[in-house]
Amino acid sequence: MTYKNLLLEQPEPGIYLLTVNRPQALNALNAATLAELALAIAGIAADTAARVLLVTGAGDKAFVAGADISEMVECSADQAQAFSEKGMQVMHALEALPMPVIALVHGYALGGGCELALACDWIIASDRAVFGQPEVNLGIPPGFGGTQRLTRLVGRARALELITTARQVKAAEALAIGLVTQVVPVAELRDAGMTTARTIAAKGPDAVRLAKQAVHRGQDMSLANGCAYETAAFALAFATTDQREGMQAFLEKRAAKFNGH
Numbered sequence: 001m002t003y004k005n006l007l008l009e010q011p012e013p014g015i016y017l018l019t020v021n022r023p024q025a026l027n028a029l030n031a032a033t034l035a036e037l038a039l040a041i042a043g044i045a046a047d048t049a050a051r052v053l054l055v056t057g058a059g060d061k062a063f064v065a066g067a068d069i070s071e072m073v074e075c076s077a078d079q080a081q082a083f084s085e086k087g088m089q090v091m092h093a094l095e096a097l098p099m100p101v102i103a104l105v106h107g108y109a110l111g112g113g114c115e116l117a118l119a120c121d122w123i124i125a126s127d128r129a130v131f132g133q134p135e136v137n138l139g140i141p142p143g144f145g146g147t148q149r150l151t152r153l154v155g156r157a158r159a160l161e162l163i164t165t166a167r168q169v170k171a172a173e174a175l176a177i178g179l180v181t182q183v184v185p186v187a188e189l190r191d192a193g194m195t196t197a198r199t200i201a202a203k204g205p206d207a208v209r210l211a212k213q214a215v216h217r218g219q220d221m222s223l224a225n226g227c228a229y230e231t232a233a234f235a236l237a238f239a240t241t242d243q244r245e246g247m248q249a250f251l252e253k254r255a256a257k258f259n260g261h
């Protein structure tokens, strides 16, 4: 499938690279791009051989500079509701993918762009990355999950400070507040993403999937319920041949050959 506003590649087996490709508008998310993102994410979700998804933006300036302001300027409240719902669905679908999803942010990740990165499981940033929720500058609050996901990641006080002032955060601060997990020179960003993706792709796929599920589901549960969920996930892994293979390989002092079953 070819897209107008996206590039979807598989640089190596099991590793997808999804690039938002509207560099002339700093990869701003218009309705057409959101629709394509929904399709691409559904396709990746259906690929049982997919192990990791990397998400990035085209060009050297921006990951994604937000929702497309030129499309929103004349929106009625009803249209805004529909646009927000579409964006929310895309963010939920991305977050719900069974494999780890990593945002590679080399430049601006603002508004809906910051929210897209936040819907990924974690963010690797370049030293030129800039994050922010500047919506209040435009007279609107965040609309693609920023009030929720940023708060869960950096805490209520920090999220409210960033959202209500629209202050931009550079890579070093983003690392210090836990918004990103790693900062690398811009020329090394893709390699850093691929290195992490390869590491994950070599692990037991069911174990990775079950771990992701338990972390995500557990966030909305009490500790006791989250631990009960983890127990069930742990037990499920013992119904796979990969569990036998992983443990047998350890005992035989060889590398495991996982087959995803």
Ligand code: DAK
Residues within 6 Å of the ligand: 024, 025, 026, 028, 065, 066, 067, 068, 069, 070, 072, 079, 080, 081, 083, 084, 087, 108, 110, 111, 112, 113, 134, 135, 138, 140, 142, 143, 144
């Ligand atoms: N939308 C549309 N076009 C954009 C854009 C955006 N968000 N950001 C940049 N562009 C376009 C610029 O208009 C310009 O186009 P031309 O003039 O060349 O045609 C081109 O990209 C290059 O941008 P600049 O010339 O401005 O580049 P600079 O290097 O000077 O500045 C910048 C880069 C990132 C600082 C600047 O472009 C900027 O401030 N951009 C806007 C950032 C922003 O405010 N982002 C948040 C957007 S609001 C909702 C759900 C969700 C949302 C809203 C509502 N519902 C409830 C309905 C989400 C909202 C947002 O994300």
